[in-house]
Amino acid sequence: MAQLKGAAQLRKYLADPDKIVVCPGVHDGLTARMALNVGFDALYMTGAGTAASRLGQPDLGLTTVDDMATNAGMIAGLDRNVPVIADADTGFGGPLMVARTTEKYILQGVAAFHIEDQVTTKRCGHLRGKELVDVNTYCARIRAAAAARKEMGSDIMIIARTDSLQSLGYEEAVRRLKAAVEAGADVAFLEGMTTKEDMANVVKDMAPTPCFLNMVSGGVTPLVNADEAKRMGYKIVIWPLAGMTAVYLGMRDFCRELKSTGEIKERYTEDGKIDGGVGDCFELCGLSKCGEFDQMVGGTSFAKGA
Numbered sequence: 465m466a467q468l469k470g471a472a473q474l475r476k477y478l479a480d481p482d483k484i485v486v487c488p489g490v491h492d493g494l495t496a497r498m499a500l501n502v503g504f505d506a507l508y509m510t511g512a513g514t515a516a517s518r519l520g521q522p523d524l525g526l527t528t529v530d531d532m533a534t535n536a537g538m539i540a541g542l543d544r545n546v547p548v549i550a551d552a553d554t555g556f557g558g559p560l561m562v563a564r565t566t567e568k569y570i571l572q573g574v575a576a577f578h579i580e581d582q583v584t585t586k587r588c589g590h591l592r593g594k595e596l597v598d599v600n601t602y603c604a605r606i607r608a609a610a611a612a613r614k615e616m617g618s619d620i621m622i623i624a625r626t627d628s629l630q631s632l633g634y635e636e637a638v639r640r641l642k643a644a645v646e647a648g649a650d651v652a653f654l655e656g657m658t659t660k661e662d663m664a665n666v667v668k669d670m671a672p673t674p675c676f677l678n679m680v681s682g683g684v685t686p687l688v689n690a691d692e693a694k695r696m697g698y699k700i701v702i703w704p705l706a707g708m709t710a711v712y713l714g715m716r717d718f719c720r721e722l723k724s725t726g727e728i729k730e731r732y733t734e735d736g737k738i739d740g741g742v743g744d745c746f747e748l749c750g751l752s753k754c755g756e757f758d759q760m761v762g763g764t765s766f767a768k769g770a
């Protein structure tokens with residue numbers, strides 16, 4: 465099958481010794497467009513944000529593979545030059561299901577995805593009480609993903625995530641990540657780290673496998689900026705709640721304002737233009753480009769402007 469560009473681009477970034485890929489978390493078309501507009505190298509499709517925005521539910525393994533894959537595919541399709549790294553939770557079932565999940569993510573044009581070792585009734589990696597599958601079940605998930613990738617002739621990257629630090633400790637978590645790399649994973653993701661010591665050590669212990677860092681606002685892992693993550697040796701850092709928290713804060717304020725005053729006052733830019741109005745939102749989503757395309761192919765929808 466024809467290779468989509470995302471995975472190849474992400475592989476190039478990872479091969480660059482000077483680069484760390486910083487990804488804002490996005491969960492829908494608008495948050496993805498906002499991030500693309502700012503010019504990030506790659507985006508992260510958050511499972512927590514997908515559950516919250518699509519289902520209005522917490523991150524408890526309630527999304528189906530189709531909720532996640534179609535969301536990831538829509539986001540990946542907005543700009544094929546920008547790789548999308550997507551959450552794939554536990555792979556959504558046994559090895560056969562993980563293979564199907566991998567196939568779906570490949571067909572949706574996802575560049576990389578992570579699979580973890582929690583039970584299918586999983587929860588956010590920063591909550592207490594996570595339960596795990598055994599290491600063989602975990603490795604079968606990773607092998608299933610790698611086999612499906614091979615079968616499809618794809619270069620999608622597989623990120624092995626382990627949630628075992630919380631209950632089994634650092635040594636076992638690293639053993640699991642090493643077993644996952646042996647089973648075909650390209651990148652290691654130690655979830656729920658609580659100390660900078662573990663954050664620095666895992667990069668050294670997993671070398672030469674590139675490591676992935678998860679910066680969750682209000683989570684258990686100490687937050688570090690991109691420079692510090694790079695100095696520690698990380699190759700990818702995600703801020704999964706960038707979009708979700710922005711929507712949470714922004715929508716909360718707008719709703720409070722409307723409820724208490726009966727209106728939402730315009731916001732203005734420094735040069736006096738309305739900021740974030742309907743025109744800005746449509747333009748962000750490609751209104752002008754739609755008009756240009758329509759005209760180019762001889763359509764008439766925009767003959768009278770828009």
Ligand SMILES: C[C@](O)(C(=O)O)[C@H](CC(=O)O)C(=O)O
Binds near residue numbers: 511588589655678683
């Ligand atoms: C990275 C993550 O898998 C996500 O869904 O974005 C979550 C983030 C969160 O729920 O805070 C996780 O860390 O489990």
